[in-house]
Amino acid sequence: MSLSRSTITFICVLLLLSIIVATFLNSIATDHNFYLDSKAQEENHTRYLGRKYGQITDDPKNVVWFLQISDIHLSIFRDPGRISQFQQFCDVTVKIVKPMLVLASGDLTDAKAKDNLGSSQVKMEWVYYQNIIKESGVTDHTLWLDIRGNHDNFNIKTIDAEENFYRNFSVQGTQHQRSYVNIQEKNGVRIAFLGVDACPEPGIRRPFNFIGILDEGEQENLRRLKSEAIAQADQIIWFGHYPTSCILPLVINKQRMSLRDEIGDNAKTLAYLCGHLHSMGGFVPRMYTKQKRGYLELELADWKDSRMMRLMAVDHGLFSFVDQKHNTWPLVLVTNPKHAQYIMPGREPLELIEGSTHIRILAFSNVDIVDVKISFDKNNWQECLRREGPLYVCEWSPHLFAEGLHRLFVTVTDEMDKEVTIDHLFSLDGSVLGFEVNPRILLMLDxxxxxxxxxxxxxxxxxxxxxxxxxxxxxxxxxxxxxxxxxxxxxxxxxxxxxxxxxxxxxxxxxxxxxxxxxxxxxxxxxxxxxxxxxxxxxxxxxxxxxxxxxxxxxxxxxxxxxxxxxxxxxxxxxxxxxxxxxxxxxxxxxxxxxxxxxxxxxxxxxxxxxxxxxxxxxxxxxxxxxxxxxxxxxxxxxxxxxxxxxxx
Structure with missing residues (x-):
């Protein structure tokens, strides 16, 4: 039977569309198991972490927490609330939470003209940034790690140009002009924080400054910093302004550096934290995904309009986080059992959850917390005990939840009767939740x-x-x-x-x-x-x-x-x-x-x-x-x- 020309054309178009759709779906798939890619390395790493931390109990050791804000966009022309509330964040929030450190992942200042179209560095905005940090004394009791974003690079000829105010008015710019690593050890936890500066040089005025670039010098610098982090830390958290989807590597000597591969090819990496996309104007508020190499990429909604911040913790090698609007209390984060959507086999000692004796919760408020309780069905509530600082614990029996997904409800009440209840999904058998399609498209494609x-x-x-x-x-x-x-x-x-x-x-x-x-x-x-x-x-x-x-x-x-x-x-x-x-x-x-x-x-x-x-x-x-x-x-x-x-x- 002969086929007509239109039929052949239709079949060819259908095949082409099938290939395109299959390629697209494979590009945003999150069911890849990093543990299977290099099993020996990951088994050794998680076994080491398991031996180091031992059983998860009610002991306040082996847990640290830290904060992130992004896209602050301090401006002298618009929205004075950015400045006043940023000052409140430094004066009040950081002192309440007492984090090990704060990550400020780029676009520290707005650098836009009064007409909102022209762009150039505004010295007074940098003066505000520096003065708020100094006057609040935030750096006296916590570490402040900031890095440049594309707005901090508008209209800058070279990294050494006088207009590059990041060098003199930021916290880290006086020591690190570009990418850097900072290794912290506290309460039995040793983590490397590796900041990625992908700002192009020279820095063009907007709008042609949206994509980050890693030139030859910065690629070599990142590889050196990565080697240092691997050698000295148990786990690594990368951070930068641009998502990996918005960083263009240069091909040097016929070799192309993939930042995603550099971040993910070692089992010690937990996450890459970024900003830049502003949660697409609020349309994608949870811009999270798991990259193919098995680590998390988490874009944080901006401070500029949304006033969002992120609380993160590493508890016995398990990474957890929650995003919350500034000045919204109480602030609650469950660190054990870990949320099922964000488990990372081969990177975390997940077996410790099965053998744990206590549920562990970090809870903060601007007044005293009077009650923390948990339930698995919202009917039988159990009181949690405060151990030290913000850590609350409650005994549990993990074997009762051995299969499938389960819900843990946590209610925290402070003395001002402010109350928050969170719905925390977890699993002990590796059951996971999928990520939304929009974040995967924005963070996993190029x-x-x-x-x-x-x-x-x-x-x-x-x-x-x-x-x-x-x-x-x-x-x-x-x-x-x-x-x-x-x-x-x-x-x-x-x-x-x-x-x-x-x-x-x-x-x-x-x-x-x-x-x-x-x-x-x-x-x-x-x-x-x-x-x-x-x-x-x-x-x-x-x-x-x-x-x-x-x-x-x-x-x-x-x-x-x-x-x-x-x-x-x-x-x-x-x-x-x-x-x-x-x-x-x-x-x-x-x-x-x-x-x-x-x-x-x-x-x-x-x-x-x-x-x-x-x-x-x-x-x-x-x-x-x-x-x-x-x-x-x-x-x-x-x-x-x-x-x-x-x-x-």
Whole structure:
């Protein structure tokens, strides 16, 4: 039986889609067991931790806790609450929790102009940051580990530039300009905290500063720091500003450094903590996943708008965490048994949970806590005893929960009658909970690949339909009248050489030619391409340019085709309209032109007059589109007759 051409085409498309979907699902799968990848190393490591910590009892030893905040964005132009509440965090919260250390994972200051579009380092914002930390005395009783984010790198020529205020106004910048490791030993726990600085050099003004880069020097530095951490610590926690999905490694000597592999190829790594994505404006509040190498990647919602903080603990080698809004009390974290969603076989001594004698809970409040109780069914409540500091314990029998998932309810009440109840899922047989799809997409895929894919798809969607329609000898037909009319209009537009070729050539130009030439950094001229940026003689493979170009394609180029097709139809078949009716017929183009002018205005605020004048992407497209619209409305009579005859086919 012979197959028709359409059937073969359908089968090929179906196979291609199946491959794409399978690849996508495999990329965001979290059921990989790191323990199986290098069994000997992990068995030795967890056996060592098990012997070191022994049984989990009510003993207050072998537990430490620490805090993280991210994307503070201290600003002198907007939202003074960021400053006052950050001061409250340092003055009150840290002193209540008494953490071993605080991680501040980038974007310490806002570095944005009053118009919210321009960007440059603002010294006064750094002065506020430094003064709050000094005046609060937070560094007198805890360790403060801060690191740069992309906002802390706006408009900075080099790491040694005077404008790099991180060097002089941060806590760690005076000792560590870039990545560093800090090894802490307390209460029987020895952990290395490895900070990753992936800020590109030079630091361009926004928005082309979204993707982090690890150059050759920083890759070597990270490998050295990692070796030091492995040699001196029992477990490692990595932290940085950019998620691993937003860090672009450079290929050096035909070798590509994968940060995810560097983080995860040793059993001592527990987690990578980051910020930057701001929980996607609150739409993905729990941006957590387990990477394929078996460690957790946890993005923390911002301080800027959400005022979020994270409490973490390592108890007998088991890593636990909870994210909570600032100044919300009580603050509660169950450290044993560990939450089922975040267990890491081969990295933690999970067998200690099965042999433990006590449930362990850390509870904090801004007033005294009067009651901590637990239940497995919300009916039979048991009182917990306070052992030392924030540690509360309660005896339990793990063998009763040997199989499947179980729920532990914990209620904490303070003397102001503030009460919180948490629902804690756990398992002893390795049963796990899956992670949500959105966080897995955002943290496990490669942002650069996604940006390139979106740009390429829109580029093809812009070019191919018009090219295919031009080769159609007769008007295309569609089973719905509306769709048929739209296709007919575009088909007619594709037959006009003076319109068709400028549209196609400009679109083809976008992935190759310069988009803008201007001061991307103060006193330094740079050139923006789709595939990267050249400034100060340095090539920066900034992938966010693809998204910037996608905006132009989606909101200008593609709509332009339909607007011109509408204008052409009006010209051909409604020649007698005048006055207000003609104005209304041109409203689509006026609206589109307004969008273009707005985008060009924003670009001028971001990069200045030179980039605006020498800007083929944003600026030059405006006169081009006006000319095309004018030519459409002023087609010669012979062209109009020819198109009408074609329409009658």
């Amino acid at each position: 942002a650069t690949t996604i940006f390139q894919g979106i740009f390429a798809t829109l580029l093809l969607a812009t070019i191919l339909p018009l090219v295919l329609l031009r080769f159609q000898k007769r008007p295309p037909k569609y089973h719905r009248r509306c769709g048929s009319n739209v296709l007919r209009r575009l088909w007619l537009l594709s037959k006009i050489d003076r319109i068709y070729y400028p549209l196609i050539l400009y679109t083809i130009y976008l992935p190759f030619g310069p988009w803008a030439i201007g001061e991307l950094i103060d006193d330094h001229i740079g050139i923006v391409f789709a595939w990267g940026i050249v400034v100060k003689g340095t090539y920066i493979p900034e992938a966010f340019t693809y998204m910037y170009g996608s905006v132009q394609l989606m909101f200008v180029q593609i709509p332009l085709f339909f607007v011109l097709a509408h204008s052409l139809t009006t010209k051909l078949f409604c020649q007698n309209i005048k006055g207000i009716r003609r104005l209304f017929s041109n409203l689509p183009f006026i609206f589109l032109l307004s969008i273009q002018l707005l985008l060009a205005y924003f670009f001028w605020l971001e990069y200045g007059t030179m980039a605006f004048v020498f800007g083929p992407l944003r600026t030059w497209s405006i006169p081009l589109n006006i000319i095309l619209w004018y030519k459409t409305w002023n087609l010669p009579l012979d062209h109009c007759r020819k198109l009408r005859s074609l329409n009658d086919l």
